[in-house]
Amino acid sequence: MIRAYAMSVKPERGFYVYRDMLRAGLRPNGVSNSFVLKGFVKMGLVLCGVQVHGRVLRDGFCGDGVLMTGLMDFYSGSGECRDACKVFDEMCVRDVVAWNVLVSCYVRNRRTRDALGVFDRMRSGGSGCDPDDVTCLLVLQACAKLCVLDLGERVHEYIKDHGYSHYLNLNNTLVAMYSKCGQLDKAYEVFKEIPNKDVVSWTAMISGFASNGRGREAIDVFREMQRMGVLPDEQTFTALLSGCSHAGLLDEGRLIFDSMQKEFNLVPNIHHYGCVVDLMGRVGLIEDAYDVIISMKCKPDATIWRTLLGACKVHGHITLGERVIEHLIELKAQEAGDYILLLNIYTSAGNWEKVIELRKIMKEKGIHTTPSASTIELKGEINEFKVDDTTHPRIKEVYEMLNEIENQLKIGGYIAEITSDRLSYHSEKLALAFGVLATPPGTKLRVAKDLRICIDCHNFAKMLSGVYNREVIIRDRTRFHHFREGRCSCNDFW
DNA sequence: ATAGGGTTAG
Numbered sequence: 451m452i453r454a455y456a457m458s459v460k461p462e463r464g465f466y467v468y469r470d471m472l473r474a475g476l477r478p479n480g481v482s483n484s485f486v487l488k489g490f491v492k493m494g495l496v497l498c499g500v501q502v503h504g505r506v507l508r509d510g511f512c513g514d515g516v517l518m519t520g521l522m523d524f525y526s527g528s529g530e531c532r533d534a535c536k537v538f539d540e541m542c543v544r545d546v547v548a549w550n551v552l553v554s555c556y557v558r559n560r561r562t563r564d565a566l567g568v569f570d571r572m573r574s575g576g577s578g579c580d581p582d583d584v585t586c587l588l589v590l591q592a593c594a595k596l597c598v599l600d601l602g603e604r605v606h607e608y609i610k611d612h613g614y615s616h617y618l619n620l621n622n623t624l625v626a627m628y629s630k631c632g633q634l635d636k637a638y639e640v641f642k643e644i645p646n647k648d649v650v651s652w653t654a655m656i657s658g659f660a661s662n663g664r665g666r667e668a669i670d671v672f673r674e675m676q677r678m679g680v681l682p683d684e685q686t687f688t689a690l691l692s693g694c695s696h697a698g699l700l701d702e703g704r705l706i707f708d709s710m711q712k713e714f715n716l717v718p719n720i721h722h723y724g725c726v727v728d729l730m731g732r733v734g735l736i737e738d739a740y741d742v743i744i745s746m747k748c749k750p751d752a753t754i755w756r757t758l759l760g761a762c763k764v765h766g767h768i769t770l771g772e773r774v775i776e777h778l779i780e781l782k783a784q785e786a787g788d789y790i791l792l793l794n795i796y797t798s799a800g801n802w803e804k805v806i807e808l809r810k811i812m813k814e815k816g817i818h819t820t821p822s823a824s825t826i827e828l829k830g831e832i833n834e835f836k837v838d839d840t841t842h843p844r845i846k847e848v849y850e851m852l853n854e855i856e857n858q859l860k861i862g863g864y865i866a867e868i869t870s871d872r873l874s875y876h877s878e879k880l881a882l883a884f885g886v887l888a889t890p891p892g893t894k895l896r897v898a899k900d901l902r903i904c905i906d907c908h909n910f911a912k913m914l915s916g917v918y919n920r921e922v923i924i925r926d927r928t929r930f931h932h933f934r935e936g937r938c939s940c941n942d943f944w
Numbered sequence: 945a946t947a948g949g950g951t952t953a954g
Binding site for chain 2: 485514515516517518519520521522523545546547548549550551552553554555582583584585586587588590591617618619620621622623625626648649650651652653654655656657660683684685686687688689690691692695719720721722723724725726727728729731752753754755756757758759760787788791901902927928
C-alpha cells in the first residue's frame with residue numbers, strides 16, 4: 451500500500467498508512483521505510499523523513515544497509531548534504547550503492563569537487579568495493595561540470611578495462627564529458643563508435659557541437675540523425691536551437707523552430723523560446739525578440755528577460771532595456787547583474803544623467819555584485835580564483851605575472867575596457883596568469899568560469915593567445931571560447 | 945528495497 455502511494459502522485463498518503471501502521475502497533479520493516487522515504491523526497495517533506503530516521507534508529511534498523519542508503523538518498527534529495535554524509539559515516543558496512551549515493555549527493559548538491567575525490571578513494575582500497583558502472587557515470591558527470599579532463603580520461607580507461615565499453619548510457623555520458631571539457635574530437639570519436647545510437651547519444655553530440663560554437667556541424671548531426679530514423683525530442687531541439695543562437699544562424703534557427711512544431715508536433719517550452727529570443731537579439735532583431743516573448747503561451751521568466759536585456763546591451767537599445775528592467779522588477783527577480791547591464795547600456799550611450807540616477811538607485815537598494823570564480827586544473831590540482839583574489843597560496847606571483855602580461859598585451863594594442871563600476875581583476879584573468887606562471891611555454895590553458903566572460907577578459911584572452919602563443923580554452927556559464935593566435939571561435943562580441 | 949544517460953537562453 452505504501453509502495454503504491456509512494457509511486458503515485460499522492461505519496462503523502464503513504465505517510466498516513468505508515469502512521470496508521472505504527473498506531474496499530476506494527477513495526478515497519480526496512481522495505482516499508484524505504485518506500486515511505488521515497489514519497490517524502492518527492493513531496494519535499496523533510497521533517498517527515500527525519501521522523502522516519504528517528505524511528506529507524508529506535509527500532510534498531512541502523513544495521514540495514516539498504517534502508518540507511520535510502521535515508522542518505524532522502525537527505526540528498528532534500529538538499530541536506532551534511533546529513534546524508536553523516537548517515538554514510540555512521541554506516542558500518544558500505545556497499546557500492548552507498549558510495550554511489552554519496553557521489554550522487556555531491557553532484558546534486560553543488561559539491562561537485564568532493565565527488566571527484568571519491569573515485570580514487572574507492573580505488574585506493576579500504577573502501578571495501580570498487581567503482582562500478584554507476585560510479586563511473588556519476589564521476590563523469592562531475593568531470594563534465596568542472597571541466598576536469600584528466601580524471602575523465604582515467605574513468606574512460608577504467609570503463610574500457612572493466613568491460614563497460616558497450617554500456618550505452620556510459621558512452622552517452624562520455625560524449626557529454628568530452629564535449630564539456632572542450633575535447634570535441636574525442637567526443638566525436640566515442641560517438642562514432644556507438645553501435646545503436648539513441649536519441650540521447652545524438653542529442654549529446656549535437657549539444658557538443660552547439661556549445662562549442664559549431665552550429666553548422668550541430669545541424670549536420672541532426673540531419674544524419676533523421677536519416678538514421680531516430681526521432682528527436684524536446685531536448686534535442688533545445689540543443690539544436692542553442693547551437694543556432696551561439697553560431698548566429700538566424701534562418702536555420704527559424705526553420706528548425708518551425709519544423710519542431712509542424713513536423714514533430716512538439717510544443718515549444720521556455721528554453722526553446724529562450725534560444726529564439728537570444729538568436730534574434732544577437733542579430734539585432736530586438737523588437738522582434740520582444741514580440742516573441744510577449745506572444746509566448748508560457749509565462750516569461752526572469753532568465754528570458756535577461757537574455758533580451760543582454761541583447762539590448764550589445765545593440766545599445768536604451769528604451770527597450772528600460773522596459774525589460776520593468777518586467778524584471780515586476781517579477782521581483784531583478785538582480786545586481788541586471789542593473790549593471792542597464793548601467794552599461796547608459797554608459798556606452800554616454801547618457802551620464804541616467805548613469806548617475808541609476809547608481810543612486812542601486813546604492814539606495816543596497817545592490818552589490820556577487821563575486822564569481824574561475825578554476826584552472828594543473829596536474830590534477832584544481833586552482834580556484836575569485837575576483838580580486840587574496841587567498842591562493844601563490845597569489846603574489848600571480849599578480850606580478852598578471853601585471854607583466856598586461857604590459858606585454860598593451861604593447862600589442864590591448865586596451866582595458868571598464869565593464870562594471872569599478873576596475874577589478876576578474877577571476878579568469880587571475881586563473882590565466884597563474885596558468886602562464888605555472889606551466890611551460892606553449893601549454894594549452896583550460897579555464898572554467900561560473901559566470902559569463904566579459905568583453906574585457908575576452909579581449910585579454912584573445913590577445914594573450916597570440917602574444918604568448920598559447921591555446922586558451924575558457925568555458926563560461928554558457929559556452930566554450932577557443933582562443934588561438936589572437937582569435938576566438940565565438941561571435942559573442944564584435 | 946537503495947545509486948545512474950543527453951538539454952536549459954544570461
